[in-house]
Amino acid sequence: MNRSAWVIREHGVIGSPRLESLPLGSLPNGFVRITLKSLSLNHLDLWTTLGLPGIQLPLPVILGSDGSGVIEEICSSESLPFGLTVGSSVMIAPGLSCGSCFDCQSGNDMLCKSYKVMGHLTNGTASTILDVPIHNLLPIPSGWTFEEAAAFPLVFLTAWEMLVEKARLGFGETVLIWGGGSGIGTAAIQLTRMLGAKSIVVVGDDQKAVKCWDLGATHVLNRNRENIAERIKELTHKKGVDVVFEHTGPATWTTSMMACRRGGRIVTCGSTTGTDVALNLRSLFARQIVIQGSYMGKRSNFFKLLACLESGISNPPFRPIIDKVFDFKDYPAAQLYLESGQHFGKVICRVTNSSVIN
Ligand SMILES: [Zn+2]
Missing domain, CATH: 3.40.50.720 (NAD(P)-binding Rossmann-like Domain)
Incomplete structure (x- = not known):
């Protein structure tokens, strides 16, 4: 089984990532397999593509820090939070950390020495199918589209x-x-x-x-x-x-x-x-x-944000703002559009039947 993913093998100009067909391995413990519906772009995607002076990024890397999709498979020994199960819609928290150091245990996961943002220091969401740690699953607020869910987490x-x-x-x-x-x-x-x-x-x-x-x-x-x-x-x-x-x-x-x-x-x-x-x-x-x-944020604050919506404290409720939706296969054009600065809000790529390569 393969997936289509936007990959950086060497740094280049904005719009230079290539779509590749990559094999899927077996699902690791503590992970779920997600079919991507939408991803949103961030300036971090542009920096990862260009390369950062003095910083060695691990290449190749699959781009994308934000995403939303549907759970397709759960590691058999795991149970999921928030009543999530196979077929549930989810959005993806972009930060990964060790989970066991002092900073992680005290709730400051973004201070962890092992902290990685997906699509930058580890593989990201720009993939039609992706494996995500259970800790990084977030429920999608009622009434939000997959595009809005993908536009929410990082910003x-x-x-x-x-x-x-x-x-x-x-x-x-x-x-x-x-x-x-x-x-x-x-x-x-x-x-x-x-x-x-x-x-x-x-x-x-x-x-x-x-x-x-x-x-x-x-x-x-x-x-x-x-x-x-x-x-x-x-x-x-x-x-x-x-x-x-x-x-x-x-x-x-x-x-x-x-x-x-x-x-x-x-x-x-x-x-x-x-x-x-x-x-x-x-x-x-x-x-x-x-x-x-300030860099990213405590993962626990996702739940404070969601609680502000559920409790009605945010009135009118905040909502991710979407400027333009590209097809997943047009990801390079989405990068160029983000770089142009014309956008108001987030730039999205949506997966459609024509997005997959074989
Ligand atoms: Zn840690």
């Missing part, structure tokens, strides 16, 4: 970790959210609203601005025709924002520092415009700003 987990765990966002506080049209930006806008805080969201065009308002943004700024630092001064009465939601890096860092209030927090989870920024230490210590890095 919502990361945004929750940044806003709730790292920034400790308080009721009535103000968050500056860069890249409001990105997958993580659309998650952050909705979670900020759910947490009773205000958002100042930055986008690159007016169409995206309207969509951000629809998601519950308090203010939306167009970086191509507004001075962001000046507008934030006006909107916060010269105080600055309480929290900066950073994921872009050098292109926004100086403004992030200027926009942050005395004693405020800057949380960063990404570096889409580069990894090196200038830091004025006097400004940092004199204004007592806290800068914190």
